Every structure is written in C-alpha cells, then in structure tokens.
Amino acid sequence: xxxxxxxxxxxxxxxxxxxxxxxxxxxxxxxxxxxxxxxxxxxxxxxxxxxxxxxxxxxxxxxxxxxxxxxxxxxxxxxxxxxxxxxxxxxxxxxxxxxxxxxxxxxxxxxxxxxxxxxxxxxxxxxxxxxxxxxxxxxxxxxxxxxxxxxxxxxxxxxxxxxxxxxxxxxxxxxxxxxxxxxxxxxxxxxxxxxxxxxxxxxxxxxxxxxxxxxxxxxxxxxxxxxxxxxxxxxxxxxxxxxxxxxxxxxxxxxxxxxxxxxxxxxxxxxxxxxxxxxxxxxxxxxxxxxxxxxxxxxxxxxxxxxxxxxxxxxxxxxxxxxxxxxxxxxxxxxxxxxxxxxxxxxxxxxxxxxxxxxxxxxxxxxxxxxxxxxxxxxxxxxxxxxxxxxxxxxxxxxxxxxxxxxxxxxxxxxxxxxxxxxxxxxxxxxxxxxxxxxxxxxxxxxxxxxxxxxxxxxxxxxxxxxxxxxxxxxxxxxxxxxxxxxxxxxxxxxxxxxxxxxxxxxxxxxxxxxxxxxxxxxxxxxxxxxxxxxxxxxxxxxxxxxxxxxxxxxxxxxxxxxxxxxxxxxxxxxxxxxxxxxxxxxxxxxxxxxxxxxxxxxxxx
Amino acid sequence: xxxxxxxxxxxxxxxxxxxxxxxxxxxxxxxxxxxxxxxxxxxxxxxxxxxxxxxxxxxxxxxxxxxxxxxxxxxxxxxxxxxxxxxxxxxxxxxxxxxxxxxxxxxxxxxxxxxxxxxxxxxxxxxxxxxxxxxxxxxxxxxxxxxxxxxxxxxxxxxxxxxxxxxxxxxxxxxxxxxxxxxxxxxxxxxxxxxxxxxxxxxxxxxxxxxxxxxxxxxxxxxxxxxxxxxxxxxxxxxxxxxx
Numbered sequence: 001x002x003x004x005x006x007x008x009x010x011x012x013x014x015x016x017x018x019x020x021x022x023x024x025x026x027x028x029x030x031x032x033x034x035x036x037x038x039x040x041x042x043x044x045x046x047x048x049x050x051x052x053x054x055x056x057x058x059x060x061x062x063x064x065x066x067x068x069x070x071x072x073x074x075x076x077x078x079x080x081x082x083x084x085x086x087x088x089x090x091x092x093x094x095x096x097x098x099x100x101x102x103x104x105x106x107x108x109x110x111x112x113x114x115x116x117x118x119x120x121x122x123x124x125x126x127x128x129x130x131x132x133x134x135x136x137x138x139x140x141x142x143x144x145x146x147x148x149x150x151x152x153x154x155x156x157x158x159x160x161x162x163x164x165x166x167x168x169x170x171x172x173x174x175x176x177x178x179x180x181x182x183x184x185x186x187x188x189x190x191x192x193x194x195x196x197x198x199x200x201x202x203x204x205x206x207x208x209x210x211x212x213x214x215x216x217x218x219x220x221x222x223x224x225x226x227x228x229x230x231x232x233x234x235x236x237x238x239x240x241x242x243x244x245x246x247x248x249x250x251x252x253x254x255x256x257x258x259x260x261x262x263x264x265x266x267x268x269x270x271x272x273x274x275x276x277x278x279x280x281x282x283x284x285x286x287x288x289x290x291x292x293x294x295x296x297x298x299x300x301x302x303x304x305x306x307x308x309x310x311x312x313x314x315x316x317x318x319x320x321x322x323x324x325x326x327x328x329x330x331x332x333x334x335x336x337x338x339x340x341x342x343x344x345x346x347x348x349x350x351x352x353x354x355x356x357x358x359x360x361x362x363x364x365x366x367x368x369x370x371x372x373x374x375x376x377x378x379x380x381x382x383x384x385x386x387x388x389x390x391x392x393x394x395x396x397x398x399x400x401x402x403x404x405x406x407x408x409x410x411x412x413x414x415x416x417x418x419x420x421x422x423x424x425x426x427x428x429x430x431x432x433x434x435x436x437x438x439x440x441x442x443x444x445x446x447x448x449x450x451x452x453x454x455x456x457x458x459x460x461x462x463x464x465x466x467x468x469x470x471x472x473x474x475x476x477x478x479x480x481x482x483x484x485x486x487x488x489x490x491x492x493x494x495x496x497x498x499x500x501x502x503x504x505x506x507x508x509x510x511x512x513x514x515x516x517x518x519x520x521x522x523x524x525x526x527x528x529x530x531x532x533x534x535x536x537x538x539x540x541x542x543x544x545x546x547x548x549x550x551x552x553x554x555x556x557x558x559x560x561x562x563x564x565x566x567x568x569x570x571x572x573x574x575x576x577x578x579x580x581x582x583x584x585x586x587x588x589x590x591x592x593x594x595x596x597x598x599x600x601x602x603x604x605x606x
Numbered sequence: 607x608x609x610x611x612x613x614x615x616x617x618x619x620x621x622x623x624x625x626x627x628x629x630x631x632x633x634x635x636x637x638x639x640x641x642x643x644x645x646x647x648x649x650x651x652x653x654x655x656x657x658x659x660x661x662x663x664x665x666x667x668x669x670x671x672x673x674x675x676x677x678x679x680x681x682x683x684x685x686x687x688x689x690x691x692x693x694x695x696x697x698x699x700x701x702x703x704x705x706x707x708x709x710x711x712x713x714x715x716x717x718x719x720x721x722x723x724x725x726x727x728x729x730x731x732x733x734x735x736x737x738x739x740x741x742x743x744x745x746x747x748x749x750x751x752x753x754x755x756x757x758x759x760x761x762x763x764x765x766x767x768x769x770x771x772x773x774x775x776x777x778x779x780x781x782x783x784x785x786x787x788x789x790x791x792x793x794x795x796x797x798x799x800x801x802x803x804x805x806x807x808x809x810x811x812x813x814x815x816x817x818x819x820x821x822x823x824x825x826x827x828x829x830x831x832x833x834x835x836x837x838x839x840x841x842x843x844x845x846x847x848x849x850x
Contacts, residue, residue: 040788053770055760055786062775062784069775334777356652356670498755498774498781500653505696508779509730529730536692539665539685540655 006045009034014049021050022367024349028061029290029332033135037068056350063351063497065119065333066135066290073108073115075153079141080130082121082248083487084410084473090129093141094118100150114153120335120491121248122291125410125473126417127170134159135293138166167294171255172417175433177404178388178396179263179380180420186262187311189386190269194317200274204230207274207382209390211402215377216242216338217445217469218544219401222382225372229362230275232370237275239268239284239324240366240373242343246289246335247446248491249471252406253376255418257288257295260380261302265326267379269316270386271372272324284326285366287343290333299328335495339543340373342497353499354543377406377470397423401462405470409434411443412476419472421461428457436474441481441560446471447488448548451481451555481563485552486514492549503546506537510553522568527557613677615639622673629657629668632681633841638834639681640690640722642697642715642808643756644669646842648765651757654697656690656719691723698728700779702737702751709818710810712826716754717809718833733779740785742793745815752810753783759812763803771797783811 006014013030017023031046032038038061047054061067079085079094094116098105101114108115124130127139133149136159145166152162173180193203208223229237241264245253256264272282288295303326306312316322329347331337337346341355344366365371374382381403385393394402401423407430410416414435421430431439443451444461445468452459452466459465475484493507510533513526534550541547556564580599587597612621613628615637622631627650632639643654652670659668660680668681680686697716705711719725737750755774760783763771771792775784787794797803804812823829827836 040790044788053764053786055764055770055773058784058786059773059775062773063777065777356650356667358672493778496778498776498778501655501693501696501755504755504779504781505700508733509696509699512731512733532692533730536689536696539689540658540667540693542652542655 006049007034010042010045014046019050020349021052022347022349024050024052024057024060025064025332025346026329026349028057028064028067029330032067036074037070037072040069043069060349060351063334063353064290064331067332071108071112073112074156075114076132076134077114077116077149077153078119078122078132079117080120080122080124080128080132081118081487081491082125082128082130083484084125084249085121085129086487087411087479088128088141090141093129093143093146096143097146097150100147101153113156119291119333120246120495121250123245123251123254123289124169125249125251125408126172128410132291135290136167137169137291137294139169169258169294171258172415173255173259173420174409174415174417175419175421177420177422178384178393179377179404179406180260180418186266186306186309187317189266189383190273190311190317193270193273193386194319194322197273199277199279200230201277203270203386204274206390207385210385210393211390212378212381212385212393213401213463214375215381215405215469216340216375217247217449217467219463219467222374222378225362225374226271226274228360229365229370229372230277232363234370236281236283236367236369237272238366238369238371239271239275239282239326240340240343240347240371241268241284241286241326241376241379242338242340242373243292243376244287244289244331244338244343245292245376246338246495247448247469247471248488249408249410249443249446249473250469251408251410252418252470254292254295256376256380256406257292257299261299262306263380263383264376265302265306265312266386267381267383268326269311269324270382271374271379273316273322275370275372276322276324278319278322282324284324285347286326286328287337287347288328288330289337290331293330296328296330303328334497335491336497336543336545339545342543343373344371351497353497354545375469398460398462398464400464405461405468407461407468407472408470409472409474411474412436412439412479413474423462424460426458426460427452427466430461430472431457431474434474436476438477439474440477440479441475441484443471443473443475443484443552444468446473447491447552448544449551451485451552451559453559456559481556481560482518482567485556486518488552489514489549492545496545496549500540500542500546502537502539503541503543503549506533506541506546507549509533510550517564517567520567520569523570524568526568527564530557611673611675613673613675613679615679616682620673620679626673627669628659628661628666628671628673628677628679630841631673632668632679633838634843636838638837639668640719640834641669641837642719642754643758645758645761645806645808646840648758648761648806651761654693654754654756656693658686658689660686687723690719691725692729694719694723694725695727695729697754698725699730700733700735701753702732702734708752708810709813710752712821712823712829714810714828715808715833716752718828721828722833735779735782737782740792742791743797743815744793745799746792746797746804747813747815748785748792749811749813750783754809755781755783756808758806758808759783759803762806763797763801766802767797769796769801769803771795771801771803 122130129141131138213219276282337352342352346352493511641657650669657668740748
C-alpha cells in the first residue's frame, strides 16, 4: 500500500500534539476539521505517523459520533434530539430544513453539500431547539432562523461568515446561592489556603468537614476521593475535570464554564495542591464535551489569564514547588465518556469504553497514575469551601447533603435556566419558582434519574431523597409520558457503547419493544419482556449507563402504569370459559369419555 | 507451608494463587462457571457478562474479578442462571444464527452454551442485522452474521499474531467486527490461515475455506463432550488446582 504524504497542515496538527498517541482523539478531530471527514488513506497515514496499529486508529474513530469515516457533507446539520427539543418543535423543523435543501434525514445529499440528522441532547434545553452545524452550537431554532441557515448553505458560505447572532448563547441564572452568589475573584481562595496551609492537609480536612459530595450524581465524598489519591504513589497526580455534561436536560456545567470559569479552574488548582502537597508533580485536564466546542477559546483565554497572573504554571502564587497547569481536551460525541473511567480512556486517545474496576482511578487513573475525576460543579464547590470555610458551607443544605445544588430547569415552565438551591428544596418549590403550573411529572436527574408525579412533588432534592446530577425537566399536562420515556429509551440505545451484552442488546430490545407498543401492537407479553431485559441490565451491565438505562421505564411502569397500559393493544387474560367443560353434554349424548373426547389446553396448543 | 489461600464458590472452598481471577481459580479447581468471551490464553475482556457471579453480594464478571481470600462467590443461583439464559437469548436475537446450516455447528461455543443453559429459543424478536460476508480472501471466509463481539480474534491478532487485522467499530447495536485495511476487505490484510486469530473464533465468523464439514456433525467437539467438560479440560492448572 502506498501512503500519500501528509499535508503540511496535518503535519502541523501532529506536531502540535507532539505525535503523541494518547492525543489520538484530538488529532482525529483536528484532522477532520481540515478534511471534512477521515478517508481510509488518512487513517493509514496517521497510524503510521503515530506508530499505532491501523485498527486502533480506525476503531477509535469509529467510536465517536462526531468523527466520520465516510464522506459526511460539507455542512453537517445535527438537530438536538432531547425530549425538550422535541417539545419545542424540533421534529417539524428538521423536516422543514430537509425539504428546503432537498435532503433526506441521515443521508448525505447527492452533491455532497449537506447532511441532516439528529444528535443526542446538546445542552441547550433552556433555549432550544438546539442545533450543531459542523460542530458549532446554534440555539433557538425556528422557521425563520432555519430559512436563513438554508440560504447560507445554498450559497455555500463558510461558517466563519455566518452572522454571529446565530451562534449567540445565553446563560440564564434565575437563582443564586453559595456558588453563584458573588462573582469569584481569581486567586482569592488559593491565597486564603496558601496563607495558612503548608501541604494541603488543612484544605483536605476542611473539604471533609464541609461534607462535600460529588456533584456528578453519585455523591461520593470528595474528601475521601482526594485523600485516597493523595496517598497513592505515582510519578504525577492528575486532576481531571469532567465537563462531559451529556445527561439529557442538563446544562448547568455549560453555564458554570461560561460564566464562572475562574471558579472551576480555582477548584482544580486547589485539588492539585491537596494531591501534590505543594511538592510533587501535578497536572490538570478538562474533558469538555464536543457539543461545547464554542467554549474552547473562552476557556483557553481563561487559562492564559491565570498563567499570566501566576495562578497556573510554575510556583503558583509564588509558592516554590507548587507547579500545576491545565490542558483542554475536547470530546467527540459520546455520552458514555461522562463515566469517569470511559472518560480516562478517551483522554488517553482510545475508545470511550468503561474500564474494569478495581483498580480505581484514584490509584490507577490517567496513564495509570493516581487521578481525581470530579464534576465541574464539585470543583466550584471546593473553591467556595476554601474561600468561605466549611462551617459556612455546612450551614446550607441538609445534614446528609450539605451545601447547594445547581439545577438545569427546562421543559414546560415560564423561566427555564439555572437555579441554585440549598439541598433539601422540594420539587414543588422549584416548580413554583420557574413558573410551572399543572406539571404532571418532573424528570429529576435526567433519564438515568427519577421521573416523579404530583403526589411526590414534596420530595426533596438531596442525595438521601431525589439524587440528581442537575437536570430538572418539567412536563405539562399536554405531554404524553409514554412518548417522553420512549425518547429516553432511544437515547440510551444510541449512546450504549456496545461493549457488554446486556446493555448493547438490551437497550436495542427495549427500543424495539417501545416502538412496537407505540405502533399499537403491544401486549402484556411485551411488558414482561421489558422486565426481563431490565433485570439483566441492572444485574450485569458493565457501567452505570446500562444499570440506570431502565430507570425511565421503571418509573413509567410503577408510577404511571395506566399511561403505559393504555397503549397496549391487548392485555393477556385467562378466559373464564372452559372449552372442555362445554363438551360435557356432547360426551353424555355419545356415551364417550375416552381421551380423544376431551380438549386440553396443551393439545390445543400443539 | 503457609495456609492455602481460598474463597468460597457456592459454599465450597476453591483454592487460588495470588493474581488469579475467580474464573481461573474455579476452572483450575474443576468448577465450571459459564463464559463466552473469556479464554485462558488471552487478557480477560469482561464484556459478554455470561460469567457474572455475586461476590460478597455484589454482581461482578468472574473473569475480571481478582480472587481474594474469604470471598463468598455465588454462581449457580436461580437469579444468575436466569441472567445467563437471558444473555444467551440476547446474543441469538442480535446475530443471524442458523445452527443447522452453520459449518461451526457442534464446534460452536454459543450453540453449546444454549444447550448447557437450556435456551431453546431466542425469546426476543430477531434483529436481522445486515452483515454482509467477506469472501475476498482465498483461504478464509468471514461470516459476520454470527459474530458475538467477544473480541477474541482482535486480541489474538494483536497479542499473538502481532498484526491487528481486526477491530470493533461502531457503538451500541451498530458495534461490529471490522477488518482494518483501506478497502475494508480481508484479502487486503496480511492475515494468514495459520494465524491464531483464525483459530480462536468461538462461533462461525472466521472459517477456513476448503475444509468445510471435514468432521461430520455428531462427531464434533461439543457433540462428543459437553461444553462444561471441555472448559475444565482446557483450563490451565498449576500444582495448586490439580486435584479436580
């Protein structure tokens, strides 16, 4: 096989990443930005340049939704397909654009100009429907805006020349508490810690006293994670910020990264101080979801400002030995990468498949080194604790869930956006604040969380009651919850990484059964199959995705059962009528009572 | 001698040496745990989940679970048997498996698992995925219809043959076995019929041409002895586990 030489632009991409195979996902992403897709000879050439087996490069590229191994059109328009986008009319808008551009959903047009399809939630639920055009987010899709976009595509105008207004994204915050109360001053929390804490142990104790728990949803005690990592031996200790906010309906990390970048970065730096005790080497990484590509330059300049201010780099705040910097890594469309070990695989340039555990990331994480992976909001909370103290933090929230929580409120309400509450707030209070009348249900924590109905609106947002990573999606009385859940079931089938049997096949079976019921051909037997699959998925799935993928179905079945059963064509029933008994008179007339004069259900079946 | 390390499998003691997984120790001790993607010669993958057990109450794949002294492992419970039957049904529904016409019948691990677990039908609606065969290579046929995504051929090609002929691409139910060449065809790779990757396929995806049905059905590997006996025969044994 003769391999064409790489173009100077590609050589530059490779050089920028030091021809480092662990940068493979970044290299593929940037190579695609140049070529529009990843043709087979390019895969061969990159494999050779990175000294990787070709299968590794191709297999990695094939994993991510936003990497294309076939020509994908000069304009790739992806409609966010969260249930909130649909509630805002995304399906009709997609059809409109297809018609206008003579395109078919999911297929590149004959002239190679445009490709229109759906994608998983893009995190613009507060201003949807959301779109991605060649990876760039566009909010508030409407007939008018899509007409404009169609025109720009037909004129073949480069994206750089499109009106900036199209890409303008708001970051509405409607309620502020501990975290969002005041704009953070860069370096203040760091200075406070460095003034009286020689090795990070003081800060660690403070985070422990504050009772901070991870904000990704699982609620693992942050101090315990940091302490285990700090104790683990390693050449470098890594601080990884999980900004792969993929749970449908969640967007609070987008707002934090856009409006509170310094708080996030400060929290990561504080974590590094604890892990390295201000002496041993530490390094930071932010895994930013591909859908948030528009935040990349903003974050890069925030990092540059902090470097210039001595808050990143060598001898932070003048403390000799306290060296720490942060690298940005962009995802390429894979919900499963929000799972921390899948995220680490992706950071290492591989397919985002969750690892076998143990060992855990705190001892064997990024590149096998001790690693803390925390959610964006967790780092912010750590910075607030360092600045205001553990007692002030504990004063908010509940005993088991101290502090505050950011909620991404969207759906059928007057004021969608980010709301920060002390833990313990009831669903009802949030509904009142966001202007949601007559809600019939709320999805707390996204599809992998809990779907609650009105009789549970006095339940509390807290780890001990309704745990959540932040999504709060409101459904008004006009919504069909069966269709809501079907949308979620499709989401999980699309996002299952396919590694393990129960999740790969299970999510696809669930999708098939839900579609069958949707088509009016469901029966009781289908509900039994749903339960059989759910048991297998909960018991044996490799990671949280598969274990929680059945939650919406579970809630539909247990809390909204009539909504589900209404859709069935028939409920299995045992007939009261007894065929064999009905023949008794005939037997009497003929004087027969042998076996062949009897009907048995088993002989009937054969 | 220091005291022998052991854990409990369904209440009976199983000895192990440090570094062994639960399934390695169990098989070496003559105790069968159903499995599909696990193979004693390769790095465990932990993806088929057939070997799921409860260890101290928590579900875990026995092939990636390190053996630990005092661990209480449950395997032959009704819950886990039901799980394994569901998983085998899932694999039969996902792929296009027609045992009577398959050259691998009698030598196939999936088929034998079906018999072993008494799975008589797929139970679920078949997916009927479109998976064209690759007959480009003069000596090797690829029938992707039967792939169970165990990744054994990928592992063998990478770890033993040093070639990297295969990879798994796609996500979710689109995940499938692919050939890494610019054309995507097996003929354009450096695979040889003697490669470990060709030999290791537990189902009927990677087949040698020219030797079809050389051994008649009825006299094949799992026709002669059931899967669980074969698995125990194949298990590598240290001196610790040879009593079985």
